[in-house]
Amino acid sequence: MAESLYANELVDAVRLALVSGVGPRHRQDLLVQFGSAAAVLAASSAELQSVSGIGPKIAARIAAAHQEIDAEAELALAAEHGIDVLTDSDESYPRTLRQIHDPPGVLFRKGTPAAEDELAIAIVGTRHATRYGIAQAERLAAGLAHVGFTIVSGLARGIDAAAHRGALEAGGRTIAVLGSGLLNIYPPEHDGLARDIAANGCLMSEVAPRMVPLSGAFPQRNRIISGLAVGAIVVEAASRSGALITARHAYEQGREVFAVPGPVDSRLSRGCHALIQDGAKLVETIDDVLAELGPLAENITHEDGRIVAQPAELLLNEIEQQVLQAIDCVPVSMDTVAAGCRLPIHRVLSTVSVLEMRHLVRRVSGTQVVRATSGPAKPR
């Protein structure tokens, strides 16, 4: 075998990811047991079978992977098509995905990632969307993209495509997570949409570029959609829609779940209504989304230089932003804030009231104010 052009670690990670039958949970269990992809691939069939869920068939495939899977060729193919191949130790691997319990071991990505993609929201729903659902997905995606969210969805027909389009039409960023390989766009009529997404965001997949769409890959793919986002909005979904799987992943990953209501005589709103009955937040407008999202785990620096600690900040006007930036996690006096912003004190006081209503700051006394560190008070 010729000397590889690629780091061994990457080659092994890709090789392991290409073994058929090894899903994210198996891979995670194998990595915990053996420590690295290289060690997994070097293990004997008997050693491999000591991991729960790994039978003789999968063990044999893993043991044969060095002979049978040409990971270098896959990497070369990816490079040829401008596809980045990331392992979770890669610096540009999405930080949000690292937090989930079964992150993709290898991520194939086409397009240019941006720091603000960490402030992402998923918008998903049925492939058989009504005009009503399409209109709502486009409207919410456009509105959220406009204030600075990256819109994540699955490139499927119906709601997904409407969400991507809404973001693009608003001049925003969007990420499509595919269940198939990045060289096998599915459905085929979304080829053009996929190109637009790659130019204004990213296409992502955890399966190798030439993989064909397997129906089993889609539910699994949904955990990446919700994992990339701070919350997931379900726009239209029948009672057994795949979008409800995304919502379940979102709950399990600690993301907020939102649902758009619709006519009770529409079969495609039933899934959304069931989510709301189970505690999902009802969404009419993007304000309903921003109001629910508490402080982010880590601050996000937007391309325009704004530092965002909590999504509700995205709705602030210039003066409100200015006053907020002058208030820190340590209590500070209103006079200091006024001096820092060069604003009259009465203006600072009224602006602090607005920020307080949006749960962004908290008065600790009549004259002292501090950044709020917990989410908005729940309505009940």
Add this chain to the structure above:
Amino acid sequence: MAESLYANELVDAVRLALVSGVGPRHRQDLLVQFGSAAAVLAASSAELQSVSGIGPKIAARIAAAHQEIDAEAELALAAEHGIDVLTDSDESYPRTLRQIHDPPGVLFRKGTPAAEDELAIAIVGTRHATRYGIAQAERLAAGLAHVGFTIVSGLARGIDAAAHRGALEAGGRTIAVLGSGLLNIYPPEHDGLARDIAANGCLMSEVAPRMVPLSGAFPQRNRIISGLAVGAIVVEAASRSGALITARHAYEQGREVFAVPGPVDSRLSRGCHALIQDGAKLVETIDDVLAELGPLAENITHEDGRIVAQPAELLLNEIEQQVLQAIDCVPVSMDTVAAGCRLPIHRVLSTVSVLEMRHLVRRVSGTQVVRATSGPAKPR
């Protein structure tokens, strides 16, 4: 003055109710202070003004009521038109209304009350309803009337009228609470509907029969609509709809509040969505209503002889009802239940599982079962 045909207590209560400017809250405060309507009417202006909110103008009107208000004539007029006049000490005064903090002192009623009217649900909404809202009000009213609920509403155009019609078309009972007097049906085109309601339920009002509709009377009337019911369903309501006042009364009276979602681009669903965001239960079908209603404060005996302790019982089939009737508030063994129902034990066990799922019974051990005494577990 000639000897009255009516009990003094009734005459005085009606006279006090007819004093213009004395609303339910004032009347309640006056009765607490003076003990009876007769004592209120006999009090001096100075004494009356010692009650908070009673100024010289209202005090003068009360003091003059004996001379100026011909309560006997009102009672004769009511009798002539088949209108019953009830005070809250009357036995047929609705028990549910006695529980609210500002019950009507006098209730004018046309129609025949029934014991099962205590199992009532209010269905209210905007006068400017869409076809969607009308259809939902009719469907829910018909479904709930069919299983045994009396439907309460306000005889207004739009949702109210649809709710009354739905109940009537299902062969059920319905109560209309008017803001005007019972001889001043408003809107006039609902004259025929009002006659149908009186024949299959009741018309009610707390104002004298000839009173014209005063806009201020309608919000006040809403507390009677929710007070008569175990819960209130808002079907369509704009952001400032009067139906939201009914919902607020329902909350304050400890009634369940339900709301029907709709398209987010319909102005007339905004009030409903706001209610759901504030904790109202989202309603798609009557099952959503029955599942939420816990045990009733007191058992209700239906005209067909059924004793209902909890609305969810209304959805039971014959065998489920039979098994439930054999289970008491004291734990009983499955064998005893089987013997009591003359059913095979496996049938009893499977039926108990159904009743358990509907939160009507609770297993206290593998072999003992008891009536559930608290409402359904909340979804979160």
